[in-house]
């Protein structure tokens with residue numbers, strides 16, 4: 001695939017396998033060794049780079065893991081490594097790390113600097129919480145993190161107060177946090193030949209491979225060669241989230257961070273952002289898409305389990321037409337879905353029902369953050385007083401698929417919320433699931449986990465009703 005992009009301050013036109021990991025391209029072909037090879041699976045952050053793209057004429061930057069970033073994704077974009085932000089003096093971010101002793105062996109340091117600089121370049125408010133979120137996927141094995149936290153506080157003081165949010169790039173350049181050439185990037189990106197804007201109508205073939213973030217496909221370099229690779233980020237409007245005619249439309253290309261930022265989703269489903277922070281780390285959340293999570297079909301896929309209880313319809317591009325499938329009926333068996341080769345998920349459409357709505361998501365993993373679930377579960381209740389008018393329950397890690405709990409959900413409808421119905425529905429839930437013993441726990445352990453997660457839904461529901 002021929003791609004045209006800007007690497008640091010240099011425009012490149014190259015021919016490359018679109019699934020080739022960006023990390024390997026940077027180190028092996030460009031000699032940019034600030035980008036470190038760590039885990040190779042997006043877990044450690046040592047390979048973090050910044051990716052900038054023009055979206056509707058606005059330049060957006062985000063920090064991403066280059067080890068699982070497919071090279072084809074660079075087309076039409078600005079890729080930045082530490083070499084691309086180095087100037088004659090240390091940047092305020094680099095200086096804060098040095099001053100606070102936030103560097104020991106130094107292996108992870110470029111990744112931390114890139115995550116924080118990428119965050120400063122984004123449009124998020126500069127707060128301590130947001131700086132720390134930006135490095136939640138960067139692991140350091142020697143500093144103990146306190147010195148890194150002190151460096152973050154210093155950055156907040158120096159950059160946070162000196163920044164003009166209306167023109168962040170010029171402002172950051174003025175503070176020497178990035179070199180001056182960044183101010184010319186928007187114009188330079190417009191001039192690139194390779195910024196395709198594909199219609200979803202572009203004919204797909206049976207063997208077409210769609211790539212969202214590649215965070216599933218590229219783990220351990222498992223992307224199989226394919227002559228017809230298409231990038232979801234090149235498809236028009238596929239990342240839009242909007243409200244229309246009593247439906248919330250969530251584009252399949254929306255990333256986990258897009259969901260965190262969505263005012264509409266946060267308005268209707270308060271707490272959804274907090275649940276999203278339980279998914280991986282920002283360098284993954286910045287690229288991992290909803291469509292990729294669904295089609296990955298992992299029985300513990302957090303987004304699938306969460307969205308199952310919102311009662312949505314999937315809109316799927318199939319040949320020349322569009323078909324709709326109830327999400328509850330989409331998963332058939334382990335990794336078997338109602339999706340034919342070459343079909344593209346465009347969006348999910350969530351109906352907005354009237355009435356009082358309670359929504360909750362629970363996840364248990366070996367550690368709270370940065371881990372996949374042993375068991376997860378979501379619930380959505382519509383209530384009139386204490387009476388359940390509609391209920392949807394789901395669970396992950398207890399069946400071959402992300403499981404919509406049909407029997408339990410139906411049984412709860414029409415009941416009044418009480419301890420008794422909680423205990424009774426747990427019995428029904430236990431009959432609906434079929435967990436197996438694996439590395440994440442024995443089948444009995446997973447039953448016990450889900451029992452507790454269902455209780456957690458009811459305890460929170462009860463607190464919310466009071």
Ligand SMILES: Cc1cc2nc3c(=O)[nH]c(=O)nc-3n(C[C@H](O)[C@H](O)[C@H](O)COP(=O)(O)OP(=O)(O)OC[C@H]3O[C@@H](n4cnc5c(N)ncnc54)[C@H](O)[C@@H]3O)c2cc1C
Pocket residue numbers: 041042043068209210211212213214215216217218219232252253278279280281284287288289290291292293294295296300301302303343344345346370371372373
């Ligand atoms: C370090 C790390 C941590 C992770 N943590 C979590 C976690 O906490 N919770 C969790 O649920 N997952 C986690 N994952 C798994 C993964 O990141 C998510 O499942 C993610 O949402 C996959 O999306 P993607 O866009 O990267 O998928 P991709 O890798 O791009 O694609 C996955 C599959 O979906 C297909 N596809 C993508 N989009 C479409 C579409 N619109 N239509 C049709 N087919 C499509 C692709 O062809 C491919 O077969 C983690 C992964 C990593 C590497």
